[in-house]
Amino acid sequence: MKLTNLLRQLLFLILTLIFSLGFHSCESKTSKDTSSKELVSLKEAYKDYFPIGVAVSPFSLKDSIERALILEQFSSMTPENVMKSGPIHPEIDRYNWRAADEIANFARDNGLKLRGHALIWHQQYPEWFFKDQQGNQITKDTLYARMRSHIHTVVKRYKDVIYAWDVVNEAVADSTHMVYRESSPFYQIAGEEYLVKAFEFAKEADPDAKLYYNDYNAVRPEKAKRIHQLLENLIQSGAPIDGVGIQGHWSIYEPSETALRNALDLYSSLDLEIQITELDISIFPWEKHQRPLKEGENKGFTPELEQKQIAQYQMIFEVFRDYKDALTGVTFWNISDRYSWLDHYPVEGRKNYPLLFDTELQPKKVYHKIVNFNQE
Ligand code: XIL
Numbered sequence: 001m002k003l004t005n006l007l008r009q010l011l012f013l014i015l016t017l018i019f020s021l022g023f024h025s026c027e028s029k030t031s032k033d034t035s036s037k038e039l040v041s042l043k044e045a046y047k048d049y050f051p052i053g054v055a056v057s058p059f060s061l062k063d064s065i066e067r068a069l070i071l072e073q074f075s076s077m078t079p080e081n082v083m084k085s086g087p088i089h090p091e092i093d094r095y096n097w098r099a100a101d102e103i104a105n106f107a108r109d110n111g112l113k114l115r116g117h118a119l120i121w122h123q124q125y126p127e128w129f130f131k132d133q134q135g136n137q138i139t140k141d142t143l144y145a146r147m148r149s150h151i152h153t154v155v156k157r158y159k160d161v162i163y164a165w166d167v168v169n170e171a172v173a174d175s176t177h178m179v180y181r182e183s184s185p186f187y188q189i190a191g192e193e194y195l196v197k198a199f200e201f202a203k204e205a206d207p208d209a210k211l212y213y214n215d216y217n218a219v220r221p222e223k224a225k226r227i228h229q230l231l232e233n234l235i236q237s238g239a240p241i242d243g244v245g246i247q248g249h250w251s252i253y254e255p256s257e258t259a260l261r262n263a264l265d266l267y268s269s270l271d272l273e274i275q276i277t278e279l280d281i282s283i284f285p286w287e288k289h290q291r292p293l294k295e296g297e298n299k300g301f302t303p304e305l306e307q308k309q310i311a312q313y314q315m316i317f318e319v320f321r322d323y324k325d326a327l328t329g330v331t332f333w334n335i336s337d338r339y340s341w342l343d344h345y346p347v348e349g350r351k352n353y354p355l356l357f358d359t360e361l362q363p364k365k366v367y368h369k370i371v372n373f374n375q376e
Contacts, residue, residue: 042356043075045371049324051113053331055080055278058102065361066335067106076113078277078331079103080341083116083158084124089150092128097157104161115277115331116158116165118214119151120198122184123170130185140190147194148201155205164210164329166245166277167202168195172215172226174288179226179233192233199239210328214245214277217286219255219263228266235270243273243328249342250316251282252308260319268326276320278333280342280354281312287346294347301337301353309353310366317370336361 042052053076060066070077081087082099089095107114129146132138138146155165173181180187186194195213202211213231217223227244234241244267255263267274283305284297320327334340336357343352353359356367 040371042073042367042371045373046330047075049321050327051075051329053078053113053115053329054335055117055331055333056103056335058082058099060335060339061102061106069335069357069361070112071110074112074332076115076329076331077103077107078115078117080117080334081124083154084118084121085129085150086124086126088154090126092146095153100158104158108161114158114162115275115329116155116162116209117277118166118169119154119202120147120167120186120194121169122181122186125185130189137189143186143189143194144197147198148204151198151201152205155202155209159206159209162206162209164212164243164275165202165206166214167198167211167241169214170216171195171213172223172230176222176226179229193237195230195234196237196239199234199241203240210242210273211240212243212245212273212275212277213241214247216247216249216278218244218246219259221259221262224263224266228270231267231270231272241272243275244270245275245277247333248276248279248316248330249282249286249333250280250312251284251286252305252312253285255316257315257319260316261322264319264323264326268323273328274323274326275329275331276327277329277331279330280333280340280352281309281316282342282352282354283309284347284350284352290346290348292347293349297347297350300351305353306365310369313356313366314369314373317373321373332356337364 046052052074054070054074055078056070057080060070079100082103087096088100104114106112130138130143132142155162171181171184171187172179180192182188190197199211202209213234215227218227231241231244246263246267264274283301320330332355334355336359337353337355338359338361340352340354342354343350356364356370358364
């Protein structure tokens with residue numbers, strides 16, 4: 001009886017040993033397989049081309065998985081909202097630094113590059129910015145004093161960590177017959193000169209920062225022409241501008257390769273740096289105006305849409321690589337399909353799948369194509 005028990009125990013021990021050895025060798029085989037298939041991260045794959053960035057919120061930095069993904073994949077960040085004038089400067093004599101500081105500190109602690117976004121914009125500004133105490137529109141001089149004070153305070157606070165700023169955002173009109181967005185309160189008070197002033201104030205505050213003009217639909221031929229005109233005007237007025245930001249809110253339907261190459265050629269001819277500042281590839285056609293969800297629109301990420309998105313991402317990254325001498329950065333707008341601003345804009349509640357990581361934060365097929373571009 002005693003002997004049988006002993007034998008049983010021995011048999012159990014031997015089996016456990018065999019099983020655990022087998023399991024371990026299988027595990028190490030799997031991780032080996034993965035590492036040989038999955039070459040590197042985005043930032044590693046593109047280290048000889050341009051830094052790869054991502055738009056973040058302080059919220060995403062609190063999620064340990066998102067934080068790890070940012071550190072693993074990206075070499076640069078852009079605050080998605082918290083450095084815009086509305087959130088950061090809610091009252092004339094009060095700044096709200098907390099959220100912006102969290103992002104800046106994360107960048108400082110982890111050695112990430114940081115792009116500032118956005119100093120002067122006709123959206124997400126605080127109500128007080130254009131009004132006096134009686135609620136009347138301020139004069140041009142007061143506007144410049146406020147712009148100067150705002151720009152100096154924000155830019156100086158993050159001077160050690162922000163290497164580039166979107167100084168003016170989206171100043172070109174939507175209607176094709178004019179260059180400037182004349183409905184912007186900045187334009188209404190000061191005319192086109194406000195752009196030059198914004199760049200001058202930013203330069204005073206941080207002479208070392210790269211100063212950008214940033215816009216959307218910037219590779220559509222018609223708008224590219226007007227953005228080019230605005231940039232030429234800025235340069236001629238002596239504005240200290242270093243670069244142009246092409247937002248890159250694109251879709252599986254646009255841009256075409258020709259339009260993209262032509263726009264990059266056009267902007268390069270001005271001798272400005274170029275960055276892709278807000279890249280995402282929507283599965284829906286671009287629309288400007290917000291509207292309600294239509295029935296049947298939430299059709300999910302079908303294999304057909306996925307194929308189109310892969311082809312579009314592959315095409316644009318091939319072009320980006322060709323233009324690596326002109327491009328000084330490519331930044332994705334949000335981290336993964338778990339959350340994208342395109343889930344809310346232009347249609348609230350219409351789920352989009354515009355990024356390289358899926359809703360579980362796992363790399364999508366398209367990620368592998370973009371990273372392993374040498375193996376095509
Ligand atoms: C978007 C943010 O992603 C949203 O969270 C916010 O509600 C609206 O603004 N062009 C820009 C960005 O320059 O600042 C915008 O970001 C997207 C379009």
